[in-house]
Amino acid sequence: MIDHFLVDEFENIVGLPYVLTDIEDMVTYSYDAAVLDPVTPLAAIMPGNSEELGQIIKICNENNLPLTIRGAGTNLSGGTIPSATGIVILTSRLNSIIEINKQDMYAVVQPGVVTATLSEAVEKKGLFYPPDPGSQAVSTLGGNIAENAGGLRGLKYGVTKDYVMGLEFFDAAGRHIKTGSKTVKCATGYNLSGLMVGSEGTLGVIDKIILKLLPLPSHRKSMVAVFNNMEQASETVAAIIANRIIPATLEILDNFTIRAVEAFSNAGLPVDAAALLLIEVDGHPAVVQEDGEKIETLCRKLGAVNIKIAANDQERDKIWAARRSALSALAKLKPTLVLEDVTVPRSRIPDMVKALQQIAKDFKIDIGTFGHAGDGNLHPTILTDKRDVKEWKRVEMAIEAIFEKALAMDGTLSGEHGTGLAKLPFLEKEVGKATIAFSQQLRKALDPNKILNPGKVTGIF
Amino acid sequence: MTNIKKLAQLVKELEDQFVVCIRCGMCQSVCPLFEQTKKEADVARGKLALLDGLMNRMFSNPEGASERLNRCLLCGSCASNCPSGVNVLEIFIKARIILTEYKGLSRTKKIIFRNILSKPKTFNRLMKWAGHFQGIFTKKNKNSQGTSCARLISPLLSNRNFMPVATEPFHEHLPKLDTVSSRSRLKVAFFTGCLIDKIFPKIAKDCIDVFHYHDIGVFIPENQGCCGIPALASGDLKTFEQLVEHHVDLFENNSFDYLITACATCTSTIKKLWPAIYKGNQNRVQNFVEHLSEKTLDINQFLVANIKIDSSHTDGDTDKEIVTYHDPCHLKKSLGIFKEPRQILNASGIKLIEMESPDKCCGMGGSFNLFHYDISSKIGTLKYESIVKTSCKTVATGCPACMMQISDMLAKNKSNINVKHPIELYANNLKSKEGLDKD
DSSP states (O other), X not given: OOOHHHHHHHHHHHOGGGEEOOHHHHGGGSOOSSSSOOOOOSEEEOOOSHHHHHXXXXXXXXXXXXXXXXXXXOOSXXXXXXXXXXXXXXXXXXXXXXXXXXXXXXXXXXXXXXXXXXXXXXXXXXXXXXXXOTTTXXXXXXXXXXXXXXXXXXXXXXXXXXXXXXXXXXXTTOOEEEEEOSXXXXXXXXXXXXXXXXXXXXXXXXXXXXXXXXXXXXXXXXXXXXXXXHHHHHHHHHHXXXXXXXXXXXXXXXXXXXXXXXXXXXXOOOTTOSEEEEEEEEESHHHHHHHHHHXXXXXXXXXXXXXXXXXXXXXXXXXXXXXXXXXXXXXXXXXXXXXXBOBOOGGGHHHHHHHHHHHHHHTTOEEEEEEEGGGTXXXXXXXXXXXXXXHHHHHHHHHHHHHHHHHHTTOBSBSSSOXXXXXXXXXXXXXXXXXXXXXXXXXXXXXXXXXXXXXXSSOOO | OOSHHHHHHHHHHHHHHHTTOOOOOXXXXXXXXXXXXXXXXXXXXHHHHHHHHTTTGGGTSHHHHHHHHHSOOOOOHHHHTOTTOOXXXXXXXXXXXXHHHHHTSOHHHHHHHHHHHHSXXXXXHHHHHHHXXXXXXXXXXXXXXXXXXXXXXXXXXXXXXXXXXXXSOHHHHOSOEEOOOSSSOOEEEEEOOHHHHHTOHHHHHHHHHHHHHTTOEEEEOSSOOOOSHHHHHTTOHHHHHHHHHHHHHHHHTSOOSEEEESOHHHHHIIIIIHHHHHTTOOSHHHHHHHHHHHXXXXXXXXXXXXXXXXXXXXXXXXXXXXXXXXXXXXXXXXXXXXXXXXXXXXXXXXXXXXXXSTTSOOSOTTHHHHHOHHHHHHHHHHHHHHHHHTTOSEEEESOHHHHHHHHHHHHHTTOOOEEEOXXXXXXXXXXXXXXXXXX
């Protein structure tokens, strides 16, 4: 139970309807999209502006009350699962796009703005915000920054961190901090934006965001290349990059995933193909034309049995909508779905694909593989039933095996989902003891009362 | 059937259906209620988590769970956008039944039910036992809080002061009918539905005229009632079952090719919810309900599939009345019917101009409108705005409940846009053509 005087204080700040404490509501803020046990918070608060947000944090700090910030709750590593002794702060009312500047090509937004809402708004002005995580229809920009979210366009356009020009945030004591600016260059003070991106709510609470925008590419060409085996497809990925072609998107889908996606989307994917590459090139029409042709030639040379080019925007949208449904479509097949996001240097994609197939065989489990092959980020998706204790044991062993393989290839445990709680036990293997100690020290200094999303990323410190 | 055994069976069914949700949260992007309130308990993922997490606790404070469950339009936007295919509506309806039935149980029953539910894995065994207890527990049936069809309608009218009750309901105008076609050999049964019968009888009259025009035999049994959705949505299983069984008796002894309704909600209830609730019963009612479900068609769908409708017809007449079409959730999201009403409109001598997001819920949601009129109106206002932007003279929609909500929104904004069922426009066009022919 939360102290009543605290509830009163919160209610005074944000107003009665925006403080939730009923157990029925708390249950709805106890989870995110990660396969982890839910934890029910004490309260959930919906601030309506910066001042309110700052005051709430101050009160939490004064009362040693842990807080977890929640956007859409689509996190895949448990970063939004709250503390049982803490509160949840919802950013859903902090959802205005403050400015879209066409001349200087930046946008200023509040953290609760939905990613797709910003993308659509800037596209209407001929601008482009490239990061497009799978959950962009609901995910928030604050959440994207806290997780350093990626997406399908990472290969050519990078990820969220590449678009953060500046931030305003509250530290654990509720002080308002500013970093970066609306200028292309900015060299004053520490690059605190860099520190905040991917900090998963453990170093501060994001209040305002300045994002870089690009001109909207004038031309786009999407194609689907069909392969008779997974190796050929993954070798094609490596070959495209090796030939100095950088498509905007270069996605791979294995047969398992193709069938699941097609059953849901009816996008016309060939269900008997062993593997598909979904490719999009964009930019100047001449470049699009040339790169498109080069890719086609490469695909055919390396074994593509068929290549289908989207004839219009509708066909293009259908391909990408189908790709976006991959996760949820796979989820239909079995009660439990574990989605990993190991990432390896791009030239190692064929090795990683092979390793995944071997692991599936060794541990006798179903792994569907899809992902952003072009940037080395795969999504091996394990389909299982957590209630089957024996199989679940094998799944846990398989996950460890996948991690080991990725690290052995100079890869990383997570390309875009973050550490949260899910990757925490394995982090040391990737970064070493000293890195974790350093991070913990940083937290200790910035958050002495340990209120900011405790337990995540670095564990308890 | 209202008894512990049924409740336990429903809870078990629910548990199997919960597992399908992977908490991806995609339902947030389409839920009209979440768009307004931004509360997780208002969106499907939150409600599913609530049911899942509170299965036991739900029964220590059934009001809390019930209140949140009832904050839902049952529009099905989430279900139609759910890549994991969670059967959201069926789950919510069942959960509402469980809570309502539970609240109506005696104290002793509640204790036993709570104990059964606290050990979900022993259900199978307990369900057998429950069969024996049934006699004791059903003695004092306190299930009396369910709303009936009539109760749904009357408060709407007294509260909202729009769409007056027709002076002559359809069933007084035409108590029964049983005709055969002279050539087509096609015969339909017509399910009128409460709102059409009592508020929009003209729609039913137009349907009969259209059947007659196309030489289709019609069967309308006397003494039809409500399809049961208001009762079911309030969790009143007993009233629902009485209504279904009443209609099974009415329709069972006549032979017809299709059961037609002009109400999106009646169609989707008869087609989907009747069989869903009776599933696994294995008796006469269950058999007929299954059979009827297969034969049930929305009037637009029926006409397009069975009658040659010339919807490509264009006169080059630029003075045609501009009509926009609102997709009722129960037609598009529940049944995937959205092309057919447009084909009917295009064959009605009007000019169809699409509004922005025609399939966005109007905010009616049956009893949702009664208990959450403020949110319902906010959602309805968005619909009003998209309608007005088309500069239409008439907005058409295939659901009398949507017609009521849209009428309310238009009236509130002092708009002079008409609200019609596609079949009214189609019938009107047939009549005017006949008139021309006569000249």
